[in-house]
Amino acid sequence: MSKAGQGGRRVFTGVDASGEVPVEYRFSHARNGNRHLVVVFANLTAPGEYGWSNGVLDNLRSNILWIRDLFDGENSYYLCKGMDFGLERSVAGLISRVMHALSLTPDECTMFGSSKGGSAALFFGLKYGFRNIVASVPQFLVGTYVREDMPDAARMMMGAVTEENVRVLDSVLPDVVRGSANRSANTYLITSPQDEQYARQVEPFLGLFQGYENFNLIFNDSPLIANHGKVSLRNLPAIMGLLNLLVDGITPRIGMVRNGYEQPERDTSAIDTYLAETSQVRGDSFPRPVVLAPSADDRVPANAVRFTGTAPGGVRVSFWEDGKYQGAAPVAADGSWTWQRERPWGKGRHVVRLFAADASNYQSERTEVVFTAVENVLVPEPAAEPVQVPAPLPLPAQPLVLTVTAPVPHQQVPGSAVTFMGFAPGAVRVDFHEGGASLGTCAVGADGSWVWEAGWAWNEGGHFVEAIAVDAVGNASAWTAVPFTTVNTYTVPVQGGNFSPRF
Template sequence: MSNAAQNARAVFTGVDSSGAVPVEYRFSHAKNGNRHLVVVFANLTAPGEYGWSNGVLNNLRSNILWIRDLFDGENSYYLCKGMDFSLERSIAGLISRVMNALSLTPDDVTMFGSSKGGSAALYFGLKYGFRNIVGSVPQFLIGTYVREDMPGAARMMMGQVTDENVRVLDAVLPELVRSGANRSANIYLVTSPQDEQYQRQVEPFLGLFQGHENFNLVFNDSPLITNHGKVTLRNLPAIMGVLNLLVDGITPRFGLVRNGYEQPERDTSAIDAYLTETSQVRDESFPRPVVVTPAADERVPANAVRFTGSAPGAVRVSFWEDGKHQGTAPVAADGSWAWERANPWGKGRHVVRLFAADANNYQTERTEVIFTALEPEPESAAVAGYAPAPLPVPAPAPRIVLSVTAPAAHQQVPGPGVGFAGYAPGAARVDFQEGGVSLGTCEVRADGAWVWEPGWAWNEGDHFVEAIAVDAVGNASPWVAVPFTLVNAYHVPTQGGYLNQRY
């Protein structure tokens, strides 16, 4: 099991709807009352569109606020929808409310991200006056980049993808730097000439930082860097070292500094109230789903288990057992829903937990259903005492089959990176987890093939990753185990031990 699974920190999820655009976030309290906040912006292909959220920051002592970059199903660089920058202002408002709830100031906050998250860290850090900025391999010409490489994001951000809108977005970050905004910020920019985006997206803009009092360029010219994603990976020790120093109130420069910033007994009622107010899980205002069948402790043939019920105000109901996703059911306009698993349930007692979610991804409290699956009955046999549900029985869901071709089971894989590949015909995506911790997801191509490259360094030793394929309507394959052993990895020493190097 990875260190992330063993040392996972408690994380709260929420949706801040105070601004014009609802913003989803995750938050984790500081260790030992540390008086600092790190705001994390998502990189490209970040799991769940939350950057650096798979354990790499577990040893960071500060409060951590992860902000999701998913609006209308697309990335936004945290800037705009249809050239309406109220999205940016909503995100700035979220950061401000969390900061104020912690009784912190902008001097106690670090903006952090890589790739598009690095662009966001620079933008929000400079524009809103935050003291520390750590950005790895950012894009400066945002409009050009999304038009050429992220067409879905381009349409969402611009509405109409025109040369004028591209020009406006291209100017957002360079003009902000050129204006001299927040010259006293401590800026740490990570880049490499081996990054395929360096010559066009980074190098022409480095001169704009002249005059900034503490601009630091971490320039890695290693031949081991072969693409955009490898720059952050190879600079991970330096990045984590800088973050830990900033959290402790130390900026890497000569001069007198203050260390510590810890108040273990500090009153957390303000931030607790904010987390409760904006929690993604709604208790009273959004009732949990009602289950009609199966009845509590009902005994049902394993191939005749059908869930039905109601969830007014929701758009979908999600089903889980032992922390594993089993399926999703759409909710009709009248609030009714029905769901059957594609495969028969295993014989014995089952405890299924389900919740409903609305269009803004607010969730209900969990409903628990306990039933016992009996020996499957022949298809033509009637089940004594088992009344069919009042809703029509849907056609059997298509069977989703997931196969993993790499790494092979129990293979010894040279580290630090590990790539996964396989087939899942008919599926839309493949999700991954280890030790109950979500690792990420990847899309399935039209021919059924999929490839997932996490982009982080794994710890040496044994790993037990699980994968599941899901189609466009929520039908899922059985979970597939991917056990492997990582060799020749490296570790980053930190004050609290060894860091799991995933980003």
């Protein structure tokens, strides 16, 4: 399946199941036939567990392969499940197959990521011999970090969270750096003393890079960096500039360099075949869901629209309108499913698209349902008991109300500092969506207040985010629109001056 990215790039989604563990990916072709591949590993709190996939890489000239870090519902650092490193081998196999389908070599590839994605970029880049590595604020002691900060990931990765398993995972990345034969790799490590993880997770391991011919430390000592999550954002212009230099074949080292690598008319049949064979949408073998109700062009009361149908082979059916996620329904053992939206539909014509997904997250082709929502149906009140006086009833629960106090509608906000805040009394969380994609969620305090920061730099320009509050039993507020405009005002103070690659 393909779709247009936020910057107009066509993005393909797929699942490579040829290894021991199925691996989900996204891929975008290079501009003008550029002969380079950038592999992107997911950072913490990445939307959909795809790192740097919110449009920030749209202007990158190379092919881009995003790899999803979601296995059994948890993160893995792309390493292991229950200490079985077949997951690592499957990820390496995916990268290799995409690289060969593009007729590229490891010298024409860049491994890139931040936080846990930075750890993965260093690990795969040095272990599997890739030429370029850009790692922002990685963690070196993976076992310790997941045990202390990501307990669900720790259980998935280790099975039993024991001192021995923690020790093994702590040694994985340092051992690769210490023993790698790939010491001529162009390695760029971005870090900051303002990162709360620096003293324990990065500084003790910098000495392991002695003897590396092209190791570069980008050390950002900006007082504007508040925490681990802000380091990569403050260095975003430097990172993007560096990636495009590497894509063009220019590396910060003395010697002859070559750039360009464009072949606009190059044959893409091999990578096109790979994308088709591993597509997440399996229309040839996975039938699209059948809708039994509502029938085509039905007129249905807005508060009584109930979808029913069948989806053999699926485990859930997902519902979308105008690119916005509406909900999902589980599929029963006999293939049947039923779904009704919690809130009434707006009056008028609706076009709902739905697809089925199986246990491996492969998707069917889309089914379209068209219906018209009319006046709500009246629900008859139960007859009162004529004899006995009923006991006082508790007051009905007040409907959830979500109030967004920032950003105010159509506010101009720096793209690196968009903070959402507001009130949602009675709710336990607030969810955020844009263009049908989930952006993240935040908890609601006891006083009803909430604050959420995305953790990434927003694309410059207009945004239309939608928020919804949810209480402990699943009741939801009405969707609240948050339109705003971002303006990029990045400055990147770096110790010793602004970042400037040496040639």
